[in-house]
Amino acid sequence: MVAPFLFHEWEGAIFMERLNKLNKKLVLLISLIFIMQAFAVPPVIHAADYTVGTDGTRSYLLAYDASQSGYLLKVLNNGTEQWVSKHGSVGVKVITQSDQLQNTIYKPYSSVQAVTDGYQGSVTISTANGSSIQITDSYSMVQGNLNVAREIKVLSAASSDKGFMTEFPIRTAAASSATDFKWFSPSAWYGNDDQTFGTYSSRIAWDGQESATGVEALSAPFITSYRMNSQLGLTLADQTPGARETIVADENVEALKYLVDSRMNLPGLGMRLASEGSVQYVEMFHTYPAYTKRRMIPDTSTGGRIWRFLPMTNGLTRLTKMQLNYKPYTDFQNAVRQTWRAAYDELAIVDMRVDPNEHKDTLYEHIDKSYGVVGGAPQYLTNADHFMPDSGFLWRNADLAWLMLAAGYEKGKQNYINHAIAVLNDQVANDRIDANQTDTDMERAKTEGFQAVLKAYQLELAHGVTHADWYSYLIGKANARLNSTDIQSLGFMVDIAKYTGNASYKTAAMNIGNAIWNIGHGDYKFYGGLFYFSASDIVDRESGYLALYGYLGLYDLTGSSTWLDRAKIAADFVETNEVIQNVKMTAEDATGTEDKNAVFGNDNLPPYGMSFIASDGLGVDIFNAVAVPEYYRLYQATSDSHYLDFAKFLERNTMLYTNLGDKVGVMDDSLHSSGLGFTNEYFFLGPSGDSGGKGRGRGHDSNLAWVPYVLLSEAQRMKDMTGSYFLTPTQRTDWNVAQFKPVTVSSTDNAIHDAASAVDGNPETRWAASSSSKPQWLVVDLGQKHNISSMKTTFEFAGLYYQYKIEYSSDNTNWTTFANRTSNTTPMATYSDAGNIKARYVKLTVTGAECTAWVAFGFSRSASGA
Numbered sequence: 001m002v003a004p005f006l007f008h009e010w011e012g013a014i015f016m017e018r019l020n021k022l023n024k025k026l027v028l029l030i031s032l033i034f035i036m037q038a039f040a041v042p043p044v045i046h047a048a049d050y051t052v053g054t055d056g057t058r059s060y061l062l063a064y065d066a067s068q069s070g071y072l073l074k075v076l077n078n079g080t081e082q083w084v085s086k087h088g089s090v091g092v093k094v095i096t097q098s099d100q101l102q103n104t105i106y107k108p109y110s111s112v113q114a115v116t117d118g119y120q121g122s123v124t125i126s127t128a129n130g131s132s133i134q135i136t137d138s139y140s141m142v143q144g145n146l147n148v149a150r151e152i153k154v155l156s157a158a159s160s161d162k163g164f165m166t167e168f169p170i171r172t173a174a175a176s177s178a179t180d181f182k183w184f185s186p187s188a189w190y191g192n193d194d195q196t197f198g199t200y201s202s203r204i205a206w207d208g209q210e211s212a213t214g215v216e217a218l219s220a221p222f223i224t225s226y227r228m229n230s231q232l233g234l235t236l237a238d239q240t241p242g243a244r245e246t247i248v249a250d251e252n253v254e255a256l257k258y259l260v261d262s263r264m265n266l267p268g269l270g271m272r273l274a275s276e277g278s279v280q281y282v283e284m285f286h287t288y289p290a291y292t293k294r295r296m297i298p299d300t301s302t303g304g305r306i307w308r309f310l311p312m313t314n315g316l317t318r319l320t321k322m323q324l325n326y327k328p329y330t331d332f333q334n335a336v337r338q339t340w341r342a343a344y345d346e347l348a349i350v351d352m353r354v355d356p357n358e359h360k361d362t363l364y365e366h367i368d369k370s371y372g373v374v375g376g377a378p379q380y381l382t383n384a385d386h387f388m389p390d391s392g393f394l395w396r397n398a399d400l401a402w403l404m405l406a407a408g409y410e411k412g413k414q415n416y417i418n419h420a421i422a423v424l425n426d427q428v429a430n431d432r433i434d435a436n437q438t439d440t441d442m443e444r445a446k447t448e449g450f451q452a453v454l455k456a457y458q459l460e461l462a463h464g465v466t467h468a469d470w471y472s473y474l475i476g477k478a479n480a481r482l483n484s485t486d487i488q489s490l491g492f493m494v495d496i497a498k499y500t501g502n503a504s505y506k507t508a509a510m511n512i513g514n515a516i517w518n519i520g521h522g523d524y525k526f527y528g529g530l531f532y533f534s535a536s537d538i539v540d541r542e543s544g545y546l547a548l549y550g551y552l553g554l555y556d557l558t559g560s561s562t563w564l565d566r567a568k569i570a571a572d573f574v575e576t577n578e579v580i581q582n583v584k585m586t587a588e589d590a591t592g593t594e595d596k597n598a599v600f601g602n603d604n605l606p607p608y609g610m611s612f613i614a615s616d617g618l619g620v621d622i623f624n625a626v627a628v629p630e631y632y633r634l635y636q637a638t639s640d641s642h643y644l645d646f647a648k649f650l651e652r653n654t655m656l657y658t659n660l661g662d663k664v665g666v667m668d669d670s671l672h673s674s675g676l677g678f679t680n681e682y683f684f685l686g687p688s689g690d691s692g693g694k695g696r697g698r699g700h701d702s703n704l705a706w707v708p709y710v711l712l713s714e715a716q717r718m719k720d721m722t723g724s725y726f727l728t729p730t731q732r733t734d735w736n737v738a739q740f741k742p743v744t745v746s747s748t749d750n751a752i753h754d755a756a757s758a759v760d761g762n763p764e765t766r767w768a769a770s771s772s773s774k775p776q777w778l779v780v781d782l783g784q785k786h787n788i789s790s791m792k793t794t795f796e797f798a799g800l801y802y803q804y805k806i807e808y809s810s811d812n813t814n815w816t817t818f819a820n821r822t823s824n825t826t827p828m829a830t831y832s833d834a835g836n837i838k839a840r841y842v843k844l845t846v847t848g849a850e851c852t853a854w855v856a857f858g859f860s861r862s863a864s865g866a
Contacts, residue, residue: 053141070108163309251695366677
């Protein structure tokens with residue numbers, strides 16, 4: 001995206017002289033942006049309809065409505081209205097000092113003006129108590145998407161108004177009901193049946209009238225309504241700059257509460273039925289800040305709301321952003337795949353700050369050191385607070401033994417081999433995998449244990465060792481499952497069929513595959529993978545993975561494209577549970593004393609390696625790491641590069657939550673200090689009613705065996721498939737310590753170009769100084785001292801030179817020069833300044849430029865090390 005040229009008349013000659021020199025491509029690695037001067041297009045107000053943009057047969061209008069005395073947003077297809085902001089695109093809801101909620105005030109735009117790249121609608125809303133809030137929405141059409149940037153400014157605040165939130169609604173133009181559509185909101189909604197709208201089955205449950213949530217409850221911040229009869233889908237997405245931030249009090253969704261705080265940067269999305277007399281319409285909406293309509297965990301039969309507001313303070317300004325797109329899709333499955341991938345392409349970041357080999361070897365040592373004999377049973381993780389002698393699912397003893405056996409042979413470590421053989425012999429001889437489970441009588445735990453023994457058996461054979469008792473044990477277990485229809489048995493029956501070539505096992509596996517498909521996998525009804533969920537309507541990610549593994553295995557066994565097509569559906573479901581938006585995992589005001597605050601002190605830890613466990617709660621963990629080989633196999637079978645990209649995303653991001661001593665700015669065990677290799681079992685992204693954690697960053701403070709298992713098993717299986725443990729380079733990339741850190745600046749132009757936008761990592765946002773005078777400066781507080789190896793200053797216009805200096809400090813008072821380019825006359829797109837310092841504060845001062853055009857600079861992702 002190229003920023004418009006903004007200048008005063010006296011700058012015109014300079015502008016024209018330099019015009020041919022400008023490189024108009026904005027460098028995508030920008031994380032800090034500085035603007036020297038801005039110029040506003042003179043307002044031209046029209047009483048007419050304006051087409052903001054078109055996309056095929058669809059168009060977006062700001063249309064004047066005489067009955068409303070203002071402008072409404074309309075979405076058309078073939079000239080017919082489909083969606084409209086019936087009473088205006090701007091809503092404001094107020095909470096008074098006595099905690100009374102006032103009705104939302106909806107208004108159309110009172111004026112519309114042409115601006116560079118689009119149109120701008122504005123309206124000022126007065127509250128019942130006399131506060132005045134100005135809303136300015138800037139519309140632009142980019143690659144078939146309607147982008148909306150909303151600038152919020154409190155012009156005057158009445159003392160009786162405590163806070164406010166804004167809303168952006170869009171409803172169907174014709175009467176409709178929620179079930180006229182299939183709904184997709186990643187990790188939560190997949191259709192219009194009980195799995196989507198059931199009171200207890202969705203974390204954004206539908207009560208028949210309305211559903212609303214903060215975007216942290218979704219893996220990606222959007223909702224798509226797909227209308228079956230027209231095959232058109234409208235997607236409403238949040239694109240608010242910065243991380244999703246909230247406060248410690250934003251917890252426990254079962255209690256009604258009103259939160260008013262300027263630090264919250266948590267947008268919301270929702271859907272409701274809107275009535276006009278006896279006629280109902282479906283309305284989608286975006287709120288800033290968010291409110292959460294209902295509980296997210298069904299611990300009780302009653303729920304509450306969490307209302308979030310910005311304080312009603314004179315001069316308060318904020319920026320939020322939305323995006324609309326209205327597109328055709330061949331079917332709902334296509335809508336799910338395409339909308340998700342569009343969000344993924346925009347949001348997904350592969351964080352490569354961990355050395356994969358260091359990570360792998362740390363986990364091997366962690367597991368072997370945890371070996372012990374307890375109650376006569378050789379087992380792993382005996383130094384953890386939760387351990388059992390079982391295999392599969394949670395406790396993974398046979399599973400870890402297979403991995404440690406492979407590592408022992410690879411590294412020549414006999415102790416690894418000896419311990420692994422002891423565990424496997426005990427598991428088989430005492431049937432701890434099946435009849436003598438000590439935790440739960442769960443089929444998945446059994447069959448996953450069998451799969452591990454089969455892999456270990458094959459590995460031993462490859463090294464000249466035969467375990468006839470292991471093989472006999474496995475055949476007996478397979479024969480007992482010839483008539484199973486349980487999704488939890490599928491993977492084992494596929495594996496044993498592949499190894500033995502036995503037609504009966506192949507038939508049994510196909511029968512299971514058909515049985516689970518027929519329960520509704522084509523409609524994303526993946527359940528039965530967690531505990532006793534077989535009869536539950538709560539969909540869960542792990543059922544999706546079990547199906548993905550099984551369907552791909554059946555494709556390999558049969559060569560039938562039917563199984564490959566089914567695997568694609570399962571893959572879509574699994575990956576749409578992966579968090580790809582930036583949620584700040586530590587809440588504002590956190591002290592570390594909160595119950596089960598599992599990420600306190602890990603401020604640089606993004607959530608990208610986490611995925612939602614099930615549709616009913618906000619628990620996330622790193623389980624999806626196990627699926628790296630499956631996505632790579634899909635890439636091999638389909639040549640679809642997205643699967644390879646996602647495999648790499650999983651491979652690297654899930655490593656971030658292993659304790660490596662905080663060597664590279666990743667997980668440190670703040671709860672137990674239990675040593676390298678520790679990983680918390682799961683975390684929460686938002687307010688919950690779960691006993692394992694009530695709010696942001698809380699977690700189940702246990703290091704269960706399944707966690708290192710999923711991280712190591714994907715690496716081992718990739719080695720078995722490709723000869724290499726990893727798809728990505730086996731080294732770490734330095735990381736940007738400035739991103740999302742507090743910033744102070746010399747001056748600020750307006751709310752859209754605020755200081756925080758300089759470090760949000762978004763190339764489309766920026767900080768703007770209040771004038772073209774120089775110098776202008778920016779200071780980033782890194783929170784603590786960091787080793788910094790380099791800083792890259794990336795400017796927008798490669799054909800112009802810029803002059804600046806970079807300084808660093810430990811106290812924000814005494815400064816030392818890191819780089820001095822105040823006499824520079826060499827044009828360059830990116831200036832790289834190397835060094836080896838340790839600092840908490842970094843200051844960049846722009847002292848001059850070849851002209852007064854926009855200046856963009858930043859620390860790139862490789863700009864600084866931990």
